[in-house]
Every structure is written in C-alpha cells, then in structure tokens.
Amino acid sequence: MRPSAGNRATARSGRGAAGAVIALAAALMAVVSLLPGAAAAGSGLSAPTAGMPVATSIGKGEGKLDLIAWEGYAQPQWVKPFEKATGCQVSAKYAGTSSDMVSLMANGGGGQYDLVSASGDADLRLIYGGDVRPVNLNLIPDWKNFQPFLQNPSFNTIAGKHYGMSFEFGPNVLLYSTKVFKTPPTSWSVLYDKKYAGQVTVPDNPIQIADAALYLSKSQPKLGITDPYELTQPQFNAAVALLKAEHPLVKKYWDLASQEISLFQSGTTVVGAAWPYQTNTLQADKAPVAETIPREGATGWADTWMLATKAPDPNCAYMWMKWVSTPTVQAQDALSFGETPGNRLACPIMNKLSKGSCAAYHANAPASYFTTLKFWKTPLVTCDNGKNSCVPFQNWVTAWTQVIG
Amino acid sequence: MSTAAIREERSRGNGMARISAALWRRAWLRATLTLTPPLAWFLVIYLASLVLMLVTAFWTVNPFTNVLEHSWSLANVNQLFTSTYTTIIARTVEMAAIVTVTDAIVALPFAYYMARVASPRVRRILFTAVLLPLWASYLARVYAWIVILQKGGTLSWTTSKLGLGAVNIGYTNTAMWLVFSYIWLPFMIVPLYGALERIPDSLLEASGDLGAHAWRTLRSVVLPLALPGIIAGSIFTFSLTLGDFITPLLVGGASSQFIGNVIYSNIGTANNLPFAATLALVPIVIMTIYLLGARALGAFESL
Numbered sequence: 171m172r173p174s175a176g177n178r179a180t181a182r183s184g185r186g187a188a189g190a191v192i193a194l195a196a197a198l199m200a201v202v203s204l205l206p207g208a209a210a211a212g213s214g215l216s217a218p219t220a221g222m223p224v225a226t227s228i229g230k231g232e233g234k235l236d237l238i239a240w241e242g243y244a245q246p247q248w249v250k251p252f253e254k255a256t257g258c259q260v261s262a263k264y265a266g267t268s269s270d271m272v273s274l275m276a277n278g279g280g281g282q283y284d285l286v287s288a289s290g291d292a293d294l295r296l297i298y299g300g301d302v303r304p305v306n307l308n309l310i311p312d313w314k315n316f317q318p319f320l321q322n323p324s325f326n327t328i329a330g331k332h333y334g335m336s337f338e339f340g341p342n343v344l345l346y347s348t349k350v351f352k353t354p355p356t357s358w359s360v361l362y363d364k365k366y367a368g369q370v371t372v373p374d375n376p377i378q379i380a381d382a383a384l385y386l387s388k389s390q391p392k393l394g395i396t397d398p399y400e401l402t403q404p405q406f407n408a409a410v411a412l413l414k415a416e417h418p419l420v421k422k423y424w425d426l427a428s429q430e431i432s433l434f435q436s437g438t439t440v441v442g443a444a445w446p447y448q449t450n451t452l453q454a455d456k457a458p459v460a461e462t463i464p465r466e467g468a469t470g471w472a473d474t475w476m477l478a479t480k481a482p483d484p485n486c487a488y489m490w491m492k493w494v495s496t497p498t499v500q501a502q503d504a505l506s507f508g509e510t511p512g513n514r515l516a517c518p519i520m521n522k523l524s525k526g527s528c529a530a531y532h533a534n535a536p537a538s539y540f541t542t543l544k545f546w547k548t549p550l551v552t553c554d555n556g557k558n559s560c561v562p563f564q565n566w567v568t569a570w571t572q573v574i575g
Numbered sequence: 576m577s578t579a580a581i582r583e584e585r586s587r588g589n590g591m592a593r594i595s596a597a598l599w600r601r602a603w604l605r606a607t608l609t610l611t612p613p614l615a616w617f618l619v620i621y622l623a624s625l626v627l628m629l630v631t632a633f634w635t636v637n638p639f640t641n642v643l644e645h646s647w648s649l650a651n652v653n654q655l656f657t658s659t660y661t662t663i664i665a666r667t668v669e670m671a672a673i674v675t676v677t678d679a680i681v682a683l684p685f686a687y688y689m690a691r692v693a694s695p696r697v698r699r700i701l702f703t704a705v706l707l708p709l710w711a712s713y714l715a716r717v718y719a720w721i722v723i724l725q726k727g728g729t730l731s732w733t734t735s736k737l738g739l740g741a742v743n744i745g746y747t748n749t750a751m752w753l754v755f756s757y758i759w760l761p762f763m764i765v766p767l768y769g770a771l772e773r774i775p776d777s778l779l780e781a782s783g784d785l786g787a788h789a790w791r792t793l794r795s796v797v798l799p800l801a802l803p804g805i806i807a808g809s810i811f812t813f814s815l816t817l818g819d820f821i822t823p824l825l826v827g828g829a830s831s832q833f834i835g836n837v838i839y840s841n842i843g844t845a846n847n848l849p850f851a852a853t854l855a856l857v858p859i860v861i862m863t864i865y866l867l868g869a870r871a872l873g874a875f876e877s878l
Contacts, residue, residue: 436725438726
C-alpha cells in the first residue's frame with residue numbers, strides 16, 4: 171500500500187478545520203456594511219492582497235524553494251528532476267491538518283515559505299487573511315489543459331483573481347460490495363437503510379454532515395438545501411438527525427483509508443463513503459467492490475498551490491507550479507497519492523505508469539461527471555445571501571461529536 | 576616562582592577550599608544548588624504548562640469568529656456535563672475499570688506462579704515472556720489484534736474450525752477490552768510479582784499449620800499482602816487506559832469514543848483549545864481521586 175494514503179487520511183480527517191480568519195473577516199464585513207458609505211454588501215469581503223501586482227514573467231531562479239505541503243506532495247520522484255532542471259533546492263515542511271497549514275502560513279508565510287498546497291477548506295482563510303497573493307496563471311503553460319472546473323474554482327479565485335493553482339482533486343464516492351449489490355446503488359439512501367445495519371462505514375469527519383445535507387437536498391426538497399456547506403439551523407438539524415439515525419447502522423467511522431480497506435476486504439462492511447483510492451486498492455486485491463456517484467451527486471476535495479504574500483523565492487515558486495502542472499508530474503502525483511490530476515493530458519501517462527489508472531481515477535471522465543461534485547469549503551456563519559443565518563463549522567464539530575457519541 | 580605568585584596561588588586554592596568548606600558546613604545550600612535545575616525544569620515545563628491548561632479551560636472560543644476570548648466563563652464546564660460528554664467520560668472510566676479488574680485477575684495466578692512456584696530458570700523465561708511484547712511497537716501489536724479479531728480473522732477462523740461458529744467481535748467495545756487488557760497486562764504483572772515475592776514463606780506455612788486450606792490462605796494471607804501490588808499495577812492499567820485514544824480509534828466500533836479522541840478532534844479539527852483543555856482536566860481529576868484512594872490503601876509503600 172502506498173504510504174501516503176494513511177497520512178493523507180489523518181490529514182483529511184483533520185482538514186475541515188474551522189475558518190477562523192475568514193469567519194472573522196465575515197464578521198468584520200457585517201460590521202463594515204452597517205457603516206454609512208461602506209461598500210455595498212454581498213461581495214463586500216475583500217482580499218487584503220488583491221491589489222498586489224502579479225509577475226509578468228518568470229525571472230532567474232533564487233536557488234531554493236520552501237514548501238508547506240501534505241505529505242506525499244514533494245516526492246523525490248519529481249522533486250529531484252525539478253532541482254536538476256531549475257537549480258531550485260526544495261525543502262518541504264509537511265502539515266498535519268488544514269489548521270496547521272493556516273498557522274504555518276501566518277503573516278504571509280513569514281518570509282520563510284513560498285508555497286502551500288492548501289485544501290479547499292483552508293483556501294479562503296488564507297486569502298482573506300492576506301497570507302497568499304494573486305498569481306499570474308498565464309505563466310503556467312499547462313494551465314489551459316486543466317479541467318475547466320479547476321481553472322476558476324470559487325474556493326481560490328475571487329473577482330477574476332487567482333490566488334493559486336488548483337492541481338489535484340478527488341471525489342467522495344459510494345463504495346459497495348458487488349456481492350451484495352448486483353446492480354450499482356443509485357442513491358446515497360443505502361447508507362441510511364436499515365437493511366445494511368452493522369455493515370455501513372463512513373468517514374469520521376464533521377464535513378460528513380455536508381454529505382447528509384447533499385442527500386437531503388434531493389430527498390427532502392422542502393428543506394430548501396441548495397449548498398451542503400451553507401446550512402441554516404433547521405437544515406443543519408435535519409442533516410444531524412439523519413446522521414444520528416444512521417449511527418446504529420454504522421460498523422465503524424473510519425479515520426484512515428487503510429481501515430476502510432480492511433473493513434471491505436474482510437467483508438465486515440458492504441457499503442460506505444470512500445475515496446477512489448480505497449476502491450482501486452481493493453480492486454487491485456481482487457476484492458468484489460465497485461464505486462459509484464449516486465444521482466444526488468457527491469462531495470469532493472481539491473488542493474491548490476498558493477503563493478505566500480512574503481514568498482522569498484517567487485521565481486522558483488512559479489517554476490514549481492509550472493513543473494507540477496506538467497502531464498508527467500501530474501500523473502506521478504496522482505498515482506503516488508491516489509487522487510485525480512487536474513491536467514487532462516495526464517491521462518495517457520497515468521495509463522503508461524499503471525494500466526487502467528486513468529479511468530480508475532476518473533481523469534478521463536466527461537464534464538457531466540465533475541459537475542456532480544460539490545467541493546469542500548469551510549462552513550461559515552455568513553451564507554451566500556449575505557445573512558448571518560448559517561451554522562458555523564465549530565457547531566458542525568460539536569454536532570459530529572454527538573452523532574458518533 | 577616569586578613570592579607574590581606563590582601567595583596568589585595559595586589564595587586561589589584557599590578560595591576553592593573556602594567554597595567547598597562553606598558548602599560542607601551548610602547542607603541546605605548544597606541541597607538547594609543541586610536541586611534547583613531539576614526543580615526549575617519541573618516548575619517551568621511541567622507545572623506551568625498544567626496551570627496554563629487549567630486557565631485555558633475557562634476561556635472560550637467565539638462561535639462566530641472562532642477567536643480565543645480571554646474572558647472567564649464556565650461554559651466549557653457546563654458543556655462537559657451534557658449527555659454527549661458524560662456518556663463518553665463514563666465509557667472511558669468504565670473501560671479503564673474493567674481492564675484493570677481483568678488484568679488483576681489474569682495477573683494474580685501468573686505472578687504468583689512466577690514469584691513462588693517457578694524455578695529460577697523458568698522464572699527468568701517467564702519474565703522475558705512478559706516483557707517481550709513491550710519491545711514491539713504499540714501500533715504493531717494493536718494492528719495484530721485487528722487481524723485476529725476482524726471478520727474472517729484468526730479468532731473467527733479458529734472458532735469455526737472448532738465447530739463453535741464464527742465469532743465476530745472486530746470493531747466493538749469487546750475488542751477494545753481485549754486489546755487493552757492484553758497491552759497493559761505486563762504493567763500489572765510486574766508490581767504484583769514484586770509484592771508476592773516479598774511475602775515470607777513462614778506466613779504461608781503458619782497459615783497451613785493453623786489448619787487453613789489453600790483457598791483460605793490465599794484469601795486471608797496472600798491477597799491482603801498482595802493488595803498494595805495490585806493497586807500499584809492498577810494505577811498503570813487504569814491511567815494508561817484512561818488516557819489512550821489510539822486503540823479506540825483503531826479497534827473501536829461506531830460508539831467507542833474516548834475522552835482522548837474528543838480532545839484530539841477539538842484540537843486538530845475544531846481548533847477549540849479551551850474545550851480540549853476542559854476535557855483534559857477530567858482524567859487529571861479522576862486520577863487524583865484514584866491516587867488518593869490508592870495511597871490510603873498503602874500502594875505507595877511497596878513502590
């Protein structure tokens with residue numbers, strides 16, 4: 171098994187960390203909008219670094235590059251050739267959780283760090299905290315080859331300004347035993363079905379409430395859920411109630427990808443929420459499992475390389491973004507980590523490295539597949555409608571503790 | 576050498592001698608100088624951080640801005656007494672107690688055999704066998720248990736071969752109880768062995784001479800004398816279970832959260848340090864009560 175997956179799992183479970191900075195910014199915005207003559211509400215939130223000039227060309231390398239990354243994002247396989255080609259010596263600091271990343275990046279990276287591989291739930295905190303600065307993606311030739319939905323995603327692009335380069339992502343899929351399900355389940359409802367009592371597994375992560383909300387948005391349209399990360403108190407309560415009802419059916423709330431793999435391998439569980447990594451590892455071991463994205467759609471996550479406001483080595487940073495966006499590195503990264511590359515040209519290389527892996531990780535899926543994905547973002551008290559009527563992430567964590575008791 | 580140089584040399588020697596003499600005369604000064612560095616370490620690193628935690632427990636995090644607010648509040652303590660957390664605390668304490676009792680029951684005959692029956696050679700072998708698992712990583716041993724207990728695992732395979740049917744206790748609190756009892760067993764055997772070894776043979780002989788059966792001797796002579804050893808061992812098994820969060824995470828089921836797991840998720844995921852600190856006070860309070868009880872029962876006399 172790939173070592174990064176276990177670490178990834180711990181990182182992921184800690185990853186929905188609360189949006190301290192952005193929530194603060196949201197509160198400030200609320201105050202500011204009350205002042206006479208203040209900017210119109212709505213998009214009143216502004217990134218402190220929005221006005222910073224972006225590079226128009228990549229200059230000479232500074233000879234070094236300091237990264238904050240998820241473990242596995244700086245493997246010798248592609249770091250060594252990069253160092254050789256650019257002369258930028260890479261040192262990577264691995265973060266355990268999104269909270270770690272945000273605190274390491276405090277004060278614009280402190281003049282120490284250049285890039286951070288932040289996840290969707292940390293991006294806005296970094297942007298509104300002024301810790302990252304806009305980048306010029308025209309300097310990244312492979313950018314035009316990226317999946318269209320990763321070119322301007324709302325979690326790292328604001329008012330047309332890019333605060334980083336999204337590069338790899340993954341969906342949260344429905345994993346099931348093909349022995350039990352002769353035809354693929356078409357709805358997430360199987361996770362809440364008493365028929366599978368004691369044979370269900372879901373991630374131990376408060377963000378799982380969004381998965382319940384996504385299901386409710388279709389099964390109970392009366393609740394009026396439009397965004398699973400922006401829930402009013404009644405919507406939130408309904409999602410939590412659903413998860414509490416699910417609790418007796420759950421065998422194990424998994425924390426590590428390896429746990430879910432062994433649960434399905436031994437046949438302890440027959441249905442659960444998973445990443446493609448688990449499916450692929452299990453199928454490689456000839457376990458009778460398959461995955462699907464049910465008709466309600468699915469949640470997902472995406473990581474972004476973001477440039478620190480005080481990056482001491484901006485040229486090497488741009489060279490790195492250029493390097494990791496090339497099809498070869500995208501394919502290597504995707505396979506070593508167990509995720510999907512953003513670059514559409516990575517597909518044939520993935521297949522060359524590991525037969526059939528492109529389709530296994532959905533790198534060649536049609537656009538309709540990706541539009542079903544709702545990417546992670548930190549739940550804030552401020553909803554899109556500008557009202558402070560949504561449940562903030564801290565309450566998600568408390569509710570999750572009650573759910574898993 | 577000039578006289579001046581000699582005088583200087585002598586006076587320097589006198590200086591050292593004077594310091595040494597002063598230290599020799601004042602025992603308190605000697606003790607102070609020797610103890611200050613470790614004591615300062617203890618005060619600054621250990622106690623200060625504990626006090627900091629205690630203070631943090633009474634702060635709060637603003638639910639809307641998620642900023643730490645340095646104002647005194649009992650909100651965290653109140654939250655602690657809601658059913659979610661009392662259930663988790665009760666589960667943790669209950670498991671710690673059951674594991675302790677299990678280990679005491681398993682360890683007593685084992686330690687008795689080692690201390691009073693086995694030949695020195697067998698005793699050495701048994702001692703090695705008891706301590707050997709401690710050489711392997713905690714995680715490796717927990718993972719081994721996952722393989723044993725899971726569906727279609729070693730245990731289930733064995734029982735179904737014996738015609739007893741499959742036993743599926745993987746990912747349950749029963750599995751946690753087994754793993755904890757196994758992992759902490761050496762910490763019960765060693766102090767218990769120490770206590771049993773110290774019982775004079777003459778007492779057992781006297782008990783027999785006065786007509787007591789083996790059971791009566793065990794109950795009235797051996798057990799009371801072994802009690803301090805059991806309590807000393809129970810401090811280890813109880814506190815180690817109380818503070819663990821890896822075994823619940825790896826072998827526990829859907830309702831296996833321990834205090835440690837909630838602390839972990841409050842720090843790592845929620846960024847709610849004050850509530851994590853409040854939760855961390857719970858094991859401290861429980862262990863304080865436990866240790867006071869243990870002292871009353873004379874556990875520390877045999878340490």
